[in-house]
Amino acid sequence: MEELKGWFFSRSIKFKILFSYLISIILIGIIGYSYYVMGNIKSIKREAAIYRKNLEDNQKKMVRNVVNIALDGIDKYYDAYKNKEMSEEEAIKKSIEFINAIRYNIGKNINVYDYVWINTLDGVMVLDPPKPELNGKNVWNFKDKNGVYLFREMARVIETQGGGFVEYCWPKLGSNSKGCYPKVSYVGYFYPWKWVVGSGFYLDDLDKAVDGFLKRKEKDMFITTVNSLIAGGLISVVAGFVFFFIVSCITNRLREVGELSKKLAEEEVSPQLKLPYKGDDELGILVKNFNDFIDESYKLMLFKKTIEEDVDVNAVYRRLFDLLKDDFGIRQFNVYEVNNSKSSMKQIIVYETEKMACKQDILLSCNLCRCVRTAKEVDSFVEKNVCLSFIEHDKNHVCIPLLVGGTVGSVVQLIFEEKQKTKEIEKKIKRVKVFLKEAAPVIEAKRLLSQLKESTMRDPLTGLYNRRFLDEFAATFSATVKRRNTLAGILMCDVDFFKQVNDVYGHNVGDEVLRGVVRAIAKSIRESDIAVRFGGEEFLVLLQDVDEKSVLEIAERIRSDVEKTEITVQGNVIKKTLSIGVSIFPKDSKNLWQCIKFSDVAMYKAKEAGRNRVVRFEPDMWTEESY
Template identity: 40%
Template sequence: MTLNRKMTLLLGLVAIGVLAMLLLISLVAFRSFSILSSTAHVQTAAEIVRVHLTEAMITGVIDKREQFLERLTEIRDLRDARVVRSPLVVDQFGVGLAREMVADEIERRVLADGQPRFELTDERGEPVFRGTIPYIATALGTPNCLQCHHVEEGAVLGAVTIELSLAALQRQAIAAVIVVLLAVTLIILLAILGARRLIGPIGDTAGAIGALVQRALRGDFKGRVTQRTQDEIGQIAAHTNQLVAFLDQGLARISERVTQLMGRLPQQDENQLQATIDMVDGLADAARFKATIEEDETKTEIYDRFGQLLMDDFGVHRFSFYETQGPKRLIPMAVDGEIGGSCHWCDPQILVRSDTCRAKRSGHPVDGLRQPGICYAFRPDEAGRSSDPLRHYCFPIIQSGAVGSVIQLVTTAADADALQDRIPYIQIYLREMAPVLEAKRLTETLRESALRDAMTGLNNRRFLEEYVDTLIAGARRRNIRLALLMVDLDYFKMVNDTYGHDIGDTVLKGLAGILKQALRASDVLVRFGGEEFLIVLQEIDADGALAVAEKIRALVANHRFRIAGGTLQKTVSIGVALFPDDSETFWQTLKYADVALYRAKEDGRDRVVRFTPDMWEAGADIY
């Protein structure tokens, strides 16, 4: 119900209440007035009768009293007038006229107690007021009642009954009440019309503002409120229009700027306000995401966090993250939430020929959601192609002017539109993630270069210093042995002095290649310094370590290093020590392996020597 209707209903109820109260008050007032007026008339008429009877007795015409009473009833609205004698008068003067002997109950009570009585009755629909007034004997005044009547002072000599018809008075009262009610009703109607005229603009303005607010909640700020008056209500309408216009302009500017940041085009019939709120929330969430990943240690953690974000916030559970390595290779960083997973949704050819990936080759997003089949490298599984076709969307991440990573999202054809709507929001995260990834990648590259020997590509001594705690913790946790092999190239200084440092570098590179081929992926190979190399064999016993060392020695001895003008044959000496068999500390075990290497050199080189405690005692002065 509108405000105008409520106010009209309220005023109507008030008007009805006022009319009802006015009617009730009028009826009560007219009734009271009628009774008071009738009482006065009855008392006046009774007094006239009493005076007439007294004068008649004095003049001796008391026998003519009946005619007087008859003439008295001819007065308008006077229905009856009669007199009854009390027993005291009857005893003195006789019974009198026949009609004076008939006394009803009221008259008998008045004769008995001398108190007047009045009552209002209804006789066949006609209101009648009756009053019975006692005739009291008194010696006061003229004439003196006690001169004629042998009674005491205050005795009741008789009673006069007067009956008045109130029909005319009732009709006049009803007419007066009707006139008053009509006048009051007219005044109330005029008041209601005036109130509606005053209140109408308030209700209309309130309704218009309510409709305007509803439109605004739906993102439509184009509506306006009609200004109906020039008073405060009109000012409210004008100010509301100014506010909505300001919000419309402000929202349009915010939406335009946010759209530029998002790269998301407005959609038809969308809630502009809600869309802007969602975009701002997306930008804020992406900023928080960037602040979080900036504190991650490695890019692998960033990929893992972004994959979790895709699953939790965007409902994407099929995705691949690839990273470029060199000009032609792509490396899977994460596939379907599995870090280091194998290539799944694409032709594995992209791993060795990265240009077969359209996103990598073009540097532009590849929209396989709207254009299925746009990239020939996309290879959904058989189930996806038959029962529920799969679609994809690939984002290239530009780093240092080139594609550094490729993010691939995979979904079903049924969910393609839903994913398409989320693409702008995902792009925000990728835009924030790109510089952080580039920084982490650069940091890891610098770190890796600092931990690797530039010439041989092997890990260096600094790598061993940083990695040794992890290595020892893993060995103790799994309760395994570590074998440390110190490998030294025999007479390497002679190679440098005879052939030059270039040939020496070639020999060292060749030796590094031989050592890498002879070891497992779990083993650690470090260029310890100069012509010395350290090998850490995991989960092996003494016999196994000696067998590996002997294999390496034989491989080197049989190898021909190609140099300018021919070949060169070299040998190595190897010292072997076991952790924790020989020592409870890694670095002490390393010293023991070095002692064994020193013994191999002393014993003629080109040999493998296992550390024994007596070697440490003999060489204690060296260390």
């Protein structure tokens, strides 16, 4: 195995890429077509079940209609008798002849058909078309091979419902008379002569029709699958040739700078990572662009780190002002902070020289600001006088919204004296938007933290955020994680056997134990992470900007620190443990609340496994359709 591994890694990049492409195509084909076939089989079975139900419903409707037609015919002759157009005996005879003439569902063998029979309510057979020898005989005590007194059952249905369907076992025409086949019949009642009129169909005939339906569908699926495999194979071959050509072009160039790339190391972005290659060909342009990217990324990283460590949002605004003025050379600009709950906004003052370029009305009603109202960039270079609130008509402006959680949190207004948008201005605006994209969540987070200080979103016992905070913060947290394309760890922590503490020592001691557990949790997480008291002894921890490995490491650190913590209360030393459930947002689900539920499920799995452990949520733990 090691020799094979060494051989593979000693091959060229071109070979590895093409080999990986081939394996990927094969795996995708196997998995894709397996899923396609299994899905189609399930779909065909569902269609067959629906098809059978429709057949049975149609057959029931048909036999009910046939019986009703028969009853209408009998009623016609009975009316003739009542109108003295014929005698009762003649009317009965005509009715029997009419019923005896009804044939339907006639098969290839003309001796096989469905028919209508008549018997009296007390079980005397009046008409049995295929077995006339039963006519006039009492069949009240006749029962099928399953022990069902079918004529009594028909009488019961007539007496209780006035008519309906009856299930029993009955021989088929043209088959072994000793055979017994499941049959469903509809019986109606003609009251004047106390006749039970009925007709039915055999269930196994439906099964045969369904079998034929399944065979047709399976044949169609097979043909479609074969055609898809042929087409997919041809497409894969053509794509393989194209892919080979592209890979060859790329690897030939990469080989030339292979030695230069050795200087790159897996470390934080810094100017030292730039490549020294200075050719004028396409690769040279690629290297130059890469080096520019390194410079810009380093500035962006440095800016982000700096504002994240700033003490409050005002410090972030000051740094943003310095960036726009000094780094981007924009001489006039404004920043507005939006208060969506009050539909107002305020101008951010840093240098004390800021001058509003818009009407003062926007401060009282933020909807007057086009950028806030539309949550889109406003550019007067594209459309002159696009915003009616802008008052410096001899200048152009670009207003950029800072979106957080789908709403505008702030607006950055760049003002230019130039009449036309030059390439330099366009490039400058793009760079500004990149920095603003990184600054937006930091500004919003620091604004939110500032607001939280003045709110009642903390649990008075533990000092942690409470459920109200989570309800209000969840949407912002979810949007931030998705926008930044990062992962967040969701930890549900429950104190093991906490009820025993309250029962043995009392609730005051229980409160002190909770405080001790919280202190251990707070010591184990970062400042950027968020701990919430979710329930009585349940705590939710939200870990930001993490990978799955670090989430599990932090969860284990929390569990270990709590286990080691000794809590001294009233001379008693108490040690507790935690059961922790872990899920990853948005990897496990794009819905934050569902991820919280997944963590809760995993926590209960930790309880079931013996407590004092960390359990990662797995999809097979969740069996419900909704959360």
